[in-house]
Amino acid sequence: MQLRTDLALEQKEMLEEDRRTPEGVESDEIQMGQVRVTRIRVRNEAGERALGRKQGTYVTVEVPPFTDDAGLDENALAAVRRELAALLPEEGTVLVAGLGNTRITPDALGPKAAGRVLATRHIAGEVARAAGLGNLRPVAVLAPGVLGQTGIETAEILAGSVERIRPAAVVVVDALASRRLARLGCTVQISDTGIAPGAGVGNRRQEISRDTLGVPVVSMGVPTVVDAGTLAWDLLGGRSPEDAELTNPRGAGMIVTPREIDLLIDRAAQLVAQAINCALQPGLDSETLLSLTED
Amino acid sequence: MQLRTDLALEQKEMLEEDRRTPEGVESDEIQMGQVRVTRIRVRNEAGERALGRKQGTYVTVEVPPFTDDAGLDENALAAVRRELAALLPEEGTVLVAGLGNTRITPDALGPKAAGRVLATRHIAGEVARAAGLGNLRPVAVLAPGVLGQTGIETAEILAGSVERIRPAAVVVVDALASRRLARLGCTVQISDTGIAPGAGVGNRRQEISRDTLGVPVVSMGVPTVVDAGTLAWDLLGGRSPEDAELTNPRGAGMIVTPREIDLLIDRAAQLVAQAINCALQPGLDSETLLSLTED
């Protein structure tokens, strides 16, 4: 039985439950009001083995629940924006890709966020200045769909576009699975290692990273589900459930999610998209960006 | 801790687990190919106390999973149609009401099904005959919304329309919670007792029944979620989880559902709506009804 989590923070917690000190893994934590930022750095191969994660930086931003209040939390937005900006190059075109399946609500975060990111690559320069938008950073946006609908690996589609538009970096947005119900709807993970095979609610099959795309890849994810088998294992203190239900093929697709998952996805998409917009267009204020990208 | 189920079949199973023979409760079961129909009749007050359910008939139709195959299963359709027809008066206007919230995917069954039921009350008679549709039974259709969006109890809205159009019967469609994951997406419950307070994914607040509406009320429901607390209790063999998560206010809204809940809801709505259409318009064949109500 594999405990399913896409959060490096939870993998580190698991190690610590077992009193193993993960070598080659460093972390620091900052609390600002209701927002907590935890940065985990996997420094070397020992750290990779310990955490089961590629070398790189994994930032978890814990924020007030997205669904508590309709307004975008300014502190949450500021923190996500800052951590994202810190992992991106300061200049050059950025390609933002929203991964996931619009027909599966808990997997729709990526395409929903992509729909709210301001695409500027076609209007940067003269046009934007003429429209009073100042100097816009060139941004391209894709929602490439999922393998079952396209017949093409997401990594392949992105590689094709990267070759064409030669961005300085790629940002991929994806819905994640966490181990803890308490993390649903109040957590954003940002990493400079991209997407590993098997990650995301949709279990993307191929790695999407600097290794496969040839440019820096920053991933942003929000946990939207807990795998039902993982919940059962945790409840049973590390045993598999006797009930065959959760382990048979039909049970395997069972997820735990808040009843208001539709609202959670909308709010999370808004936060992630707006953080991307603010990080990439520092010359525009938050309100202008919201009005330009309203869904 | 209350085990949450809207299925009379599961309440009967719970009693039987405890080796108590429920008095005043009768049941029979028919298997036809891959379809199993279980009819439970609560005969008297002893049965009401034992099962915690009003006197009346509760039919469970277990069918092949809705999401296995895209085509509407003809045997499943025939069984649901027949059991529904058996609980309805043979003549007179029928008001079909789809309960639930279109913005919460697992609660959207009712409105989605209502959208596919053929409304004929305004064209019955001359017009229908002129259009070559023969004698149509008058059918009215409502999707009244949920209390949080309307500020009006669903029972009140229905009572207002019942007074106006004086139907011979009301059919209400609602998404249900079951106790077992294995029942999600392959079960339809039909009952002549209407909707009890607290039932449905949305926990409707007021009873919707012959007592409150003054005409026979038949409910049709499909389990779309298992309450996460109920799953935990079952996994732990009847203990509450130590982990506070599942019992605190935020955990309270957690549900277990198939990852492809959107598809499950679509297919379930199609089956329920088509069974209603076929039961109410026996003069039209299934294909014509599908083409007239395509979403």
Next chain:
Amino acid sequence: MQLRTDLALEQKEMLEEDRRTPEGVESDEIQMGQVRVTRIRVRNEAGERALGRKQGTYVTVEVPPFTDDAGLDENALAAVRRELAALLPEEGTVLVAGLGNTRITPDALGPKAAGRVLATRHIAGEVARAAGLGNLRPVAVLAPGVLGQTGIETAEILAGSVERIRPAAVVVVDALASRRLARLGCTVQISDTGIAPGAGVGNRRQEISRDTLGVPVVSMGVPTVVDAGTLAWDLLGGRSPEDAELTNPRGAGMIVTPREIDLLIDRAAQLVAQAINCALQPGLDSETLLSLTED
């Protein structure tokens, strides 16, 4: 050939084109920045005959195009709110009904707006005070659907609910046809005469007014289409087009609309809903109301 318009303002313009002075019709006009408010009052039967409209007040608010800029125009909101409030009683429950068909984009204004109106009837009083919302005016909200889908006249459904909840007034929201393309997407009409038969994009069949519901009915409408036959007539200076296309049954359903009709509907629904929210809950500020009703 009947020129199709739901705007009293345009009917008055037509009279004036013909140099007929409409007797029994008064009007005044106020310009405030980019917002122009025209109030037409039909005073007596002569005015009714002249304008082809029931006695009452018809207010047209002309505002900057909804689709020009994403933000809600504060002056437009203030004007619509004020004109609406002036036609409503100061106290008592209000029932807001969004008329139209969610499956026909240019007819979806009513249901879309209804989805953004804050329903409070079920939480007014103690609950609202406990939630720090102060004294909320009781508001109920319905999106009753259209005759073709429900088999029940909208007027009947509303009458049933009015009998039950006894509101002090009803507000109905509907998409309208105008005569002029220039009015699409930048006009709101508010009237205390309700909805006349044949009005709206969906050509509602029955009157919805104080006469039929027994309480004051204020209608709010936004023109979203121009009838293609009306456009042709105008272009041809008052002749019917020779081309049979526009006059045959298939052409009869042809409408002229902006390409970005989906965006127009969204923005119009937001403006109308927010104006209703502000008019009915003067104790809450605009931002709080937006966050409580975000779609």
Next chain:
Amino acid sequence: MQLRTDLALEQKEMLEEDRRTPEGVESDEIQMGQVRVTRIRVRNEAGERALGRKQGTYVTVEVPPFTDDAGLDENALAAVRRELAALLPEEGTVLVAGLGNTRITPDALGPKAAGRVLATRHIAGEVARAAGLGNLRPVAVLAPGVLGQTGIETAEILAGSVERIRPAAVVVVDALASRRLARLGCTVQISDTGIAPGAGVGNRRQEISRDTLGVPVVSMGVPTVVDAGTLAWDLLGGRSPEDAELTNPRGAGMIVTPREIDLLIDRAAQLVAQAINCALQPGLDSETLLSLTED
């Protein structure tokens, strides 16, 4: 004033109105029941100049109105399938791309159709045979979005994917403008010349053709709108409207469309997608294909 049409058939009609015989343009016409197929072939540069169209084949299939009846018309499907198959290579991977904007109803045909095309490239071969699907032709499917949302020309995105997956041909689906209202909702155009700049409801900016992608490109389009300016010109017998409305920037985006445009788009997407599925997977029957691609 340019009369706006994306239909080669209408361009030919215009020439014939002027009694000019288009040189280098050949055509034949077949009527089969209610379905009429017109094949226009532009043979040489003279034909290109005359018709204002690239050399190649333009097939128009006129069918009973999509919105008349819910069922897919079998004759219409057979004709579109056959004409499409005749323009495609018999073997090799096919990339299907649905062009257009999902947020603009009359432009959403392409993405909607793409959502119903069976993607098989990832399961062709062993997997498909194991699932009893026999030999599937490899098909990939993209809905690349529009320039305003992606910042990348559609032609660029497609070129990137074509380089990666090296298809034998590309099929692009797009919503078109016609000159005649009578053609909306009952016409499919199929061409082996791809998409010309400025074509489609969305006025795609770059050519998408064998010249730009390096492989054969077959376009399939359905007229969903008539440009309001074109309608006016026609009504006025070739004069521009005096009314400034239709010629000013705001009027320029005005379109004429059936009121039930949402239904038209759904039905057209279903017909086009199913014709593609049948043409590409001749080993599967129509019903199986429908059940595998149900939206």
